[in-house]
Amino acid sequence: MKRYEALAEEIAQSIRTGVMKLGDRLPSVRQASTSRGVSPSTVFEAYYLLEARGLIRARERSGYYVTAGAKSLPPEPDISSQPSGDSTNVDVSQLVFDVLESLKTRDVIPFGSAFPSPLLFPLQRLARSMASSVQEMDPWSTVDDLTPGNAALRRQIALRYLADGLHIHTDEIVITNGALEALNLCLQAVTRPGDCVLIESPTFYAALQALERVGLKAIEVPTHPREGVDLEAMALALERHKPKACWLMTNFQNPLGSLMSDEKKQALVELLTSHDVPLIEDDVYGELYFGSKRPISAKAFDTKGLVMHCASFSKCLAPGYRIGWAVPGRFTQRVARLKVTTTLSASAPAQAALADYLAKGGYDKHLRQLRHALSVQQSAMVQAVVRHFPKGTKATRPSGGYFLWIELPGKINTLEVHRQAFSLGISIAPGPMFSAHRGFANCLRLNYGHPWDERTEAALTTLGRLIAANMEAKRE
Amino acid sequence: MKRYEALAEEIAQSIRTGVMKLGDRLPSVRQASTSRGVSPSTVFEAYYLLEARGLIRARERSGYYVTAGAKSLPPEPDISSQPSGDSTNVDVSQLVFDVLESLKTRDVIPFGSAFPSPLLFPLQRLARSMASSVQEMDPWSTVDDLTPGNAALRRQIALRYLADGLHIHTDEIVITNGALEALNLCLQAVTRPGDCVLIESPTFYAALQALERVGLKAIEVPTHPREGVDLEAMALALERHKPKACWLMTNFQNPLGSLMSDEKKQALVELLTSHDVPLIEDDVYGELYFGSKRPISAKAFDTKGLVMHCASFSKCLAPGYRIGWAVPGRFTQRVARLKVTTTLSASAPAQAALADYLAKGGYDKHLRQLRHALSVQQSAMVQAVVRHFPKGTKATRPSGGYFLWIELPGKINTLEVHRQAFSLGISIAPGPMFSAHRGFANCLRLNYGHPWDERTEAALTTLGRLIAANMEAKRE
Structure with missing residues (x-):
């Protein structure tokens, strides 16, 4: 782990454990640089990473603050998968094609897509x-x-x-x-x-x-x-x-x-x-x-x-x-x-x-804009997951790319959720697509590569309700 | 075989057997149509095909004539190949890649190429x-x-x-x-x-x-x-x-x-x-x-x-x-x-x-021009093969595409000819490239998809001499 990553992780930890609370102002770059004995650029990079993850936000001429969402961010999944260790003959294509087929309609909200929005290019x-x-x-x-x-x-x-x-x-x-x-x-x-x-x-x-x-x-x-x-x-x-x-x-x-x-x-x-x-x-x-x-x-x-x-x-x-x-x-x-x-x-x-x-x-200029757009969109999606997904939901917060991996609590079959969501005009990528042994039934991949707007927010709300309804049904 | 193809074949036969001689004028379309009991368009199509094959040529307002080359055209190979009939594990790639590699230089006269000249597009x-x-x-x-x-x-x-x-x-x-x-x-x-x-x-x-x-x-x-x-x-x-x-x-x-x-x-x-x-x-x-x-x-x-x-x-x-x-x-x-x-x-x-x-x-207009260019180039190459290749050489006269298949008389290894020709700046496609059992050692494929000029004529002359030299060597 790089020095700035370690620093960012340390601060994230403080936020997660409640040491730093919603609205708290972070030390200035100069202060932090002196107190931690690292270069100002390391501090800046750490803050940049935390901002990208939606944990802090800059206010102009005023510094960085712990954001509204930070306190309530979903925990990240933190245990490695546990496949059996045996070799598996792979037979996943039909499932994958069924899901890919659902992505071919433009009207669908493309949370299951493998691509970022073409408008970002x-x-x-x-x-x-x-x-x-x-x-x-x-x-x-x-x-x-x-x-x-x-x-x-x-x-x-x-x-x-x-x-x-x-x-x-x-x-x-x-x-x-x-x-x-x-x-x-x-x-x-x-x-x-x-x-x-x-x-x-x-x-x-x-x-x-x-x-x-x-x-x-x-x-x-x-x-x-x-x-x-x-x-x-x-x-x-x-x-x-x-x-x-x-x-x-x-x-x-x-x-x-x-x-x-x-x-x-x-x-x-x-x-x-x-x-x-x-x-x-x-x-x-x-x-x-x-x-x-x-x-x-x-x-x-x-x-x-x-x-x-x-x-x-x-x-x-x-x-x-x-x-x-x-x-x-x-x-x-x-x-x-x-x-x-x-x-x-x-x-x-x-x-x-x-x-x-x-x-x-x-x-390079295009890439900087694209990275910024993606990190902002990640933040928006993570916040929305907090608001709309059931308690106990875990979500990754990757420091790049445009996918969130979501682990739902309890027993649920995201293949079923995929089918229901598609009939409501929303695509997702259900966990079993990503496994030779059809594991990860309680997981899904969400694409945040598309600009966040009211339509996507509404779709994520619907998706959250759908997931909750499926969990209810399993409990009964 | 279509009616016009049958008619063309009949006329070609007359030319080959000497019934019609160099410079002879063919019956007019109207005459032929009446005498053969076919439609004028059938006659026209047959003449068009014969012209494409280099057997006759139109002179403006004067009709069609048996061309200079007709009498001395090389015979076409007319026996089907005789593979063993067994199944073969294929192992031809190294050979093909060696030949393809030789085509990557622009300076080489591309008789071995798989493409027509890009200038025709x-x-x-x-x-x-x-x-x-x-x-x-x-x-x-x-x-x-x-x-x-x-x-x-x-x-x-x-x-x-x-x-x-x-x-x-x-x-x-x-x-x-x-x-x-x-x-x-x-x-x-x-x-x-x-x-x-x-x-x-x-x-x-x-x-x-x-x-x-x-x-x-x-x-x-x-x-x-x-x-x-x-x-x-x-x-x-x-x-x-x-x-x-x-x-x-x-x-x-x-x-x-x-x-x-x-x-x-x-x-x-x-x-x-x-x-x-x-x-x-x-x-x-x-x-x-x-x-x-x-x-x-x-x-x-x-x-x-x-x-x-x-x-x-x-x-x-x-x-x-x-x-x-x-x-x-x-x-x-x-x-x-x-x-x-x-x-x-x-x-x-x-x-x-x-x-x-x-x-x-x-x-469609482009295609008409391309087809015309290719048929003219075929004619030029066939004539050149007659002039420069050893007696007994057989050559196809396809009614489309841009390849001639040449069958050389006697024992000769075109793989060897390919290597020698390449060192002289000429590529060919030797026969064994086209066979799982490495047959057709006395055959080669020539590409006539490139405009015919002095340089190509000179290259074909060189190739003919090279082939003759290889045949001499085999006899000794």
């Missing part, structure tokens, strides 16, 4: 980049930009890694149709049907679908809602199951929002490397941090070319363009060839447009 | 469609255009089928990242590792790579250079191997250029349907016909939803956009779901741009 600026790059496009680029992909785009991606301290060579980058294809190709590059693969519990349902499609077995590793995958459990699973790969998310895991610390990422890579097991790192949410700095990728600790890092522009810049990439380490050629034989290449105009956009600048 | 008109559609794009289209794909584009595709007499409902169309993805998804939808799949011999190497990647066994069916796959051999293979699918090209097969007659297509569909075996129909070259009318697809004879028809815009309109589609009959939902779990969706801007381009009109 610089679509007009991208359109200008598209228009100018496609009009200037060299006809031969339709051949040149075939896999591994547009050279200018790969250079821009490498430059961004470099700015974050990560040295990735342009030749190590394979452009794909979104991160999903990158992840699937990496998985295929290192496994054969029947192999075991380590995944988180709960995990992104597309990982489950990928395993199911190619006949792989899932080993679900307990995962902590804030700190990520349990390394001790993973060490045991590595011994017991001899998996051929590990597929997980290091930054703002979907659905939990967990963020692994740098130390933990390093330990993860060392552990897997000692077993010669490739890590498929899904890092699509890394840019959506609410803190002061992009969290590092596990790829940064890769010494043997065993980390197959995957990312995309779909969640942070250009949804619908379907441009992602893989940095597959020692498996780069294998992944590139799989790409050629399955879909040949990514769309040339989309690649050129993104290369142009990135070269012209403005991406 | 309306890239500026497409760019305008891209610019306007992306600037008007509804932000929510990034969600709406997810698989099965942009509704306007699917409607335009359905309208084109309708114009050709084929009733395809918009909902049956799944937009993919090029036809290659469509074909791969269809294959996965109906097979499991270890299954047998019927393919042509020779066949498109991507089919071999797809089979290899997912662990399927290939049954190679003899295929005639002009008439396509041998249905008797296929009937035997169906009995003997119980294949789970058949993957082939009905129109202008790659690499042979063969075109199955309507009757044969119908018989093919009936044969496969009687064994309940799905047909994966790769129809990416169907629009590139030199005759008067688009050849029909096998899909037209599908009564049970067993034909999984695949096509794209990559070969006839927008290379690099990577937009193709599948019409998978009764497997539509399965294919759409595989698409969602592997690459989620095709690029939204590319879909919108093509929908806009097609709606604005101009596609």
Whole structure:
């Protein structure tokens, strides 16, 4: 944990335990810096994080105050999941498709969506980049930009890694149709049907679908809602199951929002490397941090070319363009060839447009606005959950991304809630979507990637009542 | 065989056998129509086809004449391939990648390329469609255009089928990242590792790579250079191997250029349907016909939803956009779901741009120009093969597409020729790329999709000398 994170956690603790109460003013940045012996910027970053989590709020020229909601914030779930430890044949697709189908209607309030609102993206600026790059496009680029992909785009991606301290060579980058294809190709590059693969519990349902499609077995590793995958459990699973790969998310895991610390990422890579097991790192949410700095990728600790890092522009810049990439380490050629034989290449105009956009600048400014919007929306949603969900509800407060993971008290089946909510024009992502063994029946994932307004507030009220009604029914 | 095709074949025969000689004038359309008892349009279509094949040429206001080249045209290969009939584990990828790698340099004369020249496409008109559609794009289209794909584009595709007499409902169309993805998804939808799949011999190497990647066994069916796959051999293979699918090209097969007659297509569909075996129909070259009318697809004879028809815009309109589609009959939902779990969706801007381009009109005009360019280039290449290749060389004269299949006399290894030619800046596609059993060592595929000029003529001269030198060496 970084110094500012530790400080933020300490203050959050004071608020939770009632040491600091609603309306209390926090020490000024200068005071706190002196009293704690940390730099002013550390204090500022801690306050920024607390604000993003909805615990404090700045009043202009007056300092930071504990916000109205703080006292009554729901507790965070704080116990790692407890999957059985056995390998599981995956069969989740039908369930996932049923839920995804419910998201295709625009009228539905998209709490179950996997995407942030398209209104948060610089679509007009991208359109200008598209228009100018496609009009200037060299006809031969339709051949040149075939896999591994547009050279200018790969250079821009490498430059961004470099700015974050990560040295990735342009030749190590394979452009794909979104991160999903990158992840699937990496998985295929290192496994054969029947192999075991380590995944988180709960995990992104597309990982489950990928395993199911190619006949792989899932080993679900307990995962902590804030700190990520349990390394001790993973060490045991590595011994017991001899998996051929590990597929997980290091930054703002979907659905939990967990963020692994740098130390933990390093330990993860060392552990897997000692077993010669490739890590498929899904890092699509890394840019959506609410803190002061992009969290590092596990790829940064890769010494043997065993980390197959995957990312995309779909969640942070250009949804619908379907441009992602893989940095597959020692498996780069294998992944590139799989790409050629399955879909040949990514769309040339989309690649050129993104290369142009990135070269012209403005991406970082957009990202700052997007992160701010998401953190404000998280705060609004957490407050609304407090107001409208039953007592005993637990909710994560991730420091990035756009998902809340909700743990409901008592016995309840969120699959049932999903069906009822959909008939009322509200979508949710029920917990069992995220598990090979259909666990997490009392959990759901909520998307706060959409601007908060009266309509969403009303929908969350309805959802809360629906949940309460289902809990009543179970008790009777 | 259509009436005009029969007439064209009859006239071609007269030319080949010397009944009609170089410079002879053909009967006028009216004369021929009266003497043969066919409609004037049938005569016109037959002449058009003969002209496309380089056998006759129109002189303005004067009629049609047997062209200079006709007398000395190389014979066409006319015996079906003779694969063993056993199933083969496919292992061709390394070879194919070696050859594909050689195509990535712009300086190379691309006789081995799989694409026509990008200069033949309306890239500026497409760019305008891209610019306007992306600037008007509804932000929510990034969600709406997810698989099965942009509704306007699917409607335009359905309208084109309708114009050709084929009733395809918009909902049956799944937009993919090029036809290659469509074909791969269809294959996965109906097979499991270890299954047998019927393919042509020779066949498109991507089919071999797809089979290899997912662990399927290939049954190679003899295929005639002009008439396509041998249905008797296929009937035997169906009995003997119980294949789970058949993957082939009905129109202008790659690499042979063969075109199955309507009757044969119908018989093919009936044969496969009687064994309940799905047909994966790769129809990416169907629009590139030199005759008067688009050849029909096998899909037209599908009564049970067993034909999984695949096509794209990559070969006839927008290379690099990577937009193709599948019409998978009764497997539509399965294919759409595989698409969602592997690459989620095709690029939204590319879909919108093509929908806009097609709606604005101009596609048919472009296609007419493209077909004309290709037929002229075929003629130029055939003549050049006559001039520069060893005596005894056979060459196909397909009535569409942009590939010649060349059969060299005597013992020669075109893999060796490929390596030597590449070191001289010339690429070819050697025969063994197109076979699971590494056959066709004395064959090669030449691409005539690039404008013919002195440079290409010189390259073909060099290639001819190289082949002659290799044959000399073998004899010694």
